[in-house]
Amino acid sequence: MKSFRKELWFNTPNRRQLINITPQVEECLVESGVKEGICLVNAMHITASVFINDDEIGLHNDFEKWLEKLAPEKPYSQYQHNRFEDNADAHLKRTIMGREVVVAITNGRLDFGPWEQIFYGEFDGKRKKRVLIKIIGE
Numbered sequence: 326m327k328s329f330r331k332e333l334w335f336n337t338p339n340r341r342q343l344i345n346i347t348p349q350v351e352e353c354l355v356e357s358g359v360k361e362g363i364c365l366v367n368a369m370h371i372t373a374s375v376f377i378n379d380d381e382i383g384l385h386n387d388f389e390k391w392l393e394k395l396a397p398e399k400p401y402s403q404y405q406h407n408r409f410e411d412n413a414d415a416h417l418k419r420t421i422m423g424r425e426v427v428v429a430i431t432n433g434r435l436d437f438g439p440w441e442q443i444f445y446g447e448f449d450g451k452r453k454k455r456v457l458i459k460i461i462g463e
């Protein structure tokens with residue numbers, strides 16, 4: 326069995342940002358040489374997500390509005406966690422959007438459904454953060 330591990334680094338200019346990381350994950354898959362197996366992609370921080378959805382700007386704006394309704398960034402004072410930080414909303418947004426995705430690898434390709442793309446969801450950016458890619462198989 327082959328095993329491959331890589332970290333992707335991000336430092337977004339905005340507090341919140343969605344980035345399509347499918348091309349980077351596909352590069353890792355090629356590098357791994359795995360043809361049949363499983364690919365795990367997870368955020369290594371508790372204020373960022375990895376999730377699968379459509380790469381469509383309208384939907385991305387809808388996510389932003391929806392998440393701000395559920396867990397508004399401001400006022401910071403509304404959250405107990407913000408006694409020492411200002412990112413309580415980012416923890417909540419991350420939990421809603423998820424920590425990781427797992428994608429099947431078939432014939433050396435990510436075995437996606439229609440329109441599926443992998444995103445890094447940053448909710449407390451402007452600093453260096455990581456995503457882990459782990460690929461196992463043959």
Ligand code: ZN
Pocket residue numbers: 406410412413416
């Ligand atoms: Zn925090």
